[in-house]
Amino acid sequence: MTYRLKNVFTAGILWCLSAICFAQQADIMLRGGRVIDPASHLDAVRNVVIANGKIIAVTEQDVDAKQVIDARGLVVSPGFIDMHAHGQSLLSGRVKALDGITTALELESGALPVDDFYAKAELQGRAINYGASVNWANARIAAFVQNLPEDSTEWFEASMGNIAWQSKPANKDQMNAILNSVQKGLDAGGLGVGFLLGYAPGTGFKEYYQVSRLAAKAGVPTFTHARYLSMTEPGSSFQAIAEIISVAASTGVHAHIVHLNSISLSDIPLISPMIKQAQQRGVALSTEAYPYGAGSTSVGAALFRGPRWREKVGGLSAHNFELNGKRLTEEQLSQLQNDAPGTEVVIHLLDTSQAAGQRHLDEAVLFDKGVIASDSMAWMRDGKSVEPTLWPLPGDAYSHPRSAGAFARFLRIYVRERQLVSLLQAIEKLSYGPARILEKSIPQMRNKGRIQVGADADIVLFNPATVSDKATFSKPAQTSVGFEYVLVNGVVLVKGGELNTNVKPGQPIRNPIKHSS
Ligand SMILES: [Zn+2]
Numbered sequence: 001m002t003y004r005l006k007n008v009f010t011a012g013i014l015w016c017l018s019a020i021c022f023a024q025q026a027d028i029m030l031r032g033g034r035v036i037d038p039a040s041h042l043d044a045v046r047n048v049v050i051a052n053g054k055i056i057a058v059t060e061q062d063v064d065a066k067q068v069i070d071a072r073g074l075v076v077s078p079g080f081i082d083m084h085a086h087g088q089s090l091l092s093g094r095v096k097a098l099d100g101i102t103t104a105l106e107l108e109s110g111a112l113p114v115d116d117f118y119a120k121a122e123l124q125g126r127a128i129n130y131g132a133s134v135n136w137a138n139a140r141i142a143a144f145v146q147n148l149p150e151d152s153t154e155w156f157e158a159s160m161g162n163i164a165w166q167s168k169p170a171n172k173d174q175m176n177a178i179l180n181s182v183q184k185g186l187d188a189g190g191l192g193v194g195f196l197l198g199y200a201p202g203t204g205f206k207e208y209y210q211v212s213r214l215a216a217k218a219g220v221p222t223f224t225h226a227r228y229l230s231m232t233e234p235g236s237s238f239q240a241i242a243e244i245i246s247v248a249a250s251t252g253v254h255a256h257i258v259h260l261n262s263i264s265l266s267d268i269p270l271i272s273p274m275i276k277q278a279q280q281r282g283v284a285l286s287t288e289a290y291p292y293g294a295g296s297t298s299v300g301a302a303l304f305r306g307p308r309w310r311e312k313v314g315g316l317s318a319h320n321f322e323l324n325g326k327r328l329t330e331e332q333l334s335q336l337q338n339d340a341p342g343t344e345v346v347i348h349l350l351d352t353s354q355a356a357g358q359r360h361l362d363e364a365v366l367f368d369k370g371v372i373a374s375d376s377m378a379w380m381r382d383g384k385s386v387e388p389t390l391w392p393l394p395g396d397a398y399s400h401p402r403s404a405g406a407f408a409r410f411l412r413i414y415v416r417e418r419q420l421v422s423l424l425q426a427i428e429k430l431s432y433g434p435a436r437i438l439e440k441s442i443p444q445m446r447n448k449g450r451i452q453v454g455a456d457a458d459i460v461l462f463n464p465a466t467v468s469d470k471a472t473f474s475k476p477a478q479t480s481v482g483f484e485y486v487l488v489n490g491v492v493l494v495k496g497g498e499l500n501t502n503v504k505p506g507q508p509i510r511n512p513i514k515h516s517s
Contacts, residue, residue, distance in 0.1 A: 241264075
């Protein structure tokens with residue numbers, strides 16, 4: 001029997017385990033790459049074989065395939081999963097694909113109506129997988145302004161000037177309206193409850209508890225932006241995270257604490273052990289961080305209003321605020337806060353040029369079993385969202401650089417330059433970790449974050465020696481480099497570092513729909 005036939009037969013044996021494979025030629029073989037699969041601790045040279053959007057073999061054997069991709073010298077990793085992606089559009093997803101991301105989820109803000117989010121995405125098409133939780137803030141705004149929620153950034157930003165929903169506990173009718181809206185969103189397949197609590201710090205503690213209890217009953221997580229951003233008490237970030245922990249402990253809900261870095265700042269040495277010890281005592285908690293000392297949000301957000309807000313956030317001045325790559329003056333800051341409170345600005349919170357600032361960022365980014373999540377924003381130009389079907393990304397588009405480079409930056413700085421984590425540990429934080437957090441409540445995620453037989457063929461091939469972010473604060477509209485191939489559901493979206501605009505292989509990540517919202 002010739003060598004080749006023997007091989008096919010040997011591979012055949014592998015395939016015989018699932019009859020279908022035996023009968024057909026594989027679609028793609030990724031040949032000779034360094035396969036890293038944190039779930040199985042595999043880190044070795046293997047061929048990865050794909051058919052019908054699924055991985056059907058991880059083998060040392062050569063297998064007959066319609067397309068063979070030479071992966072020698074490249075890392076073959078499960079596609080990265082971003083649990084914190086705002087401004088979802090065809091454009092933002094394409095930019096993310098070049099940062100190694102194959103699934104981007106809008107979990108912190110969420111969406112409401114949930115149907116509108118998925119319908120819009122389906123109509124426009126998506127390059128990468130997408131999904132959303134239920135937007136509690138929209139439910140609250142709607143209850144306070146007595147209007148139906150609209151699933152758009154513009155609707156949310158327009159409500160920034162309205163203080164009522166941000167500063168008052170809900171009355172009985174408003175409470176019922178909020179609970180009903182959230183329940184409808186969950187019934188429509190929302191992936192959990194997104195809590196922008198920090199944008200409505202006046203929300204009743206009973207409300208946060210009751211809505212979390214609803215999520216616990218539905219068996220889905222909450223994704224919370226903690227109530228306060230402050231290093232001083234009362235009303236500190238520490239206190240706000242203690243609230244999340246106590247509600248998770250009492251309701252049993254899985255509480256995911258978003259952007260640990262930008263909410264903890266210099267109090268991370270106290271906040272980190274508080275979370276860890278609660279986890280060790282069985283409280284269902286998880287968290288995330290992005291590798292930048294600066295954050296981004298609406299200039300008029302509650303975070304930056306009220307007595308002593310500058311002192312609370314570590315002595316900020318207008319110079320810490322940046323718009324379109326330029327630092328603000330005090331005059332510009334107060335004018336923006338009055339005239340355009342919804343304007344997205346960059347805020348330099350942790351000074352990583354100082355040892356203490358870098359140490360605080362590292363502690364959040366390297367939190368044990370914590371994941372990397374970008375907190376990406378929409379791409380803007382002249383105050384308006386960039387046309388979503390436009391490609392390539394216009395050079396003068398503006399957003400926080402994390403929207404283009406958060407994941408490659410983590411690989412560049414924490415793996416290659418500073419060697420603080422291994423490639424396997426890094427891929428756990430970028431891919432397997434998010435899948436592991438979400439798979440308890442989202443069945444689809446059990447097939448993601450892995451290079452294993454049966455997993456979805458969401459795969460990135462990158463060069464560990466060159467992978468890097470390019471986006472900067474002054475010039476953010478620069479996509480990352482080093483991701484030679486990106487496959488989404490078995491479709492080659494990026495080849496030789498170039499994105500293919502003729503394919504939109506992104507699929508919805510959505511829980512079963514009980515009835516539409
Ligand atoms: Zn946030």
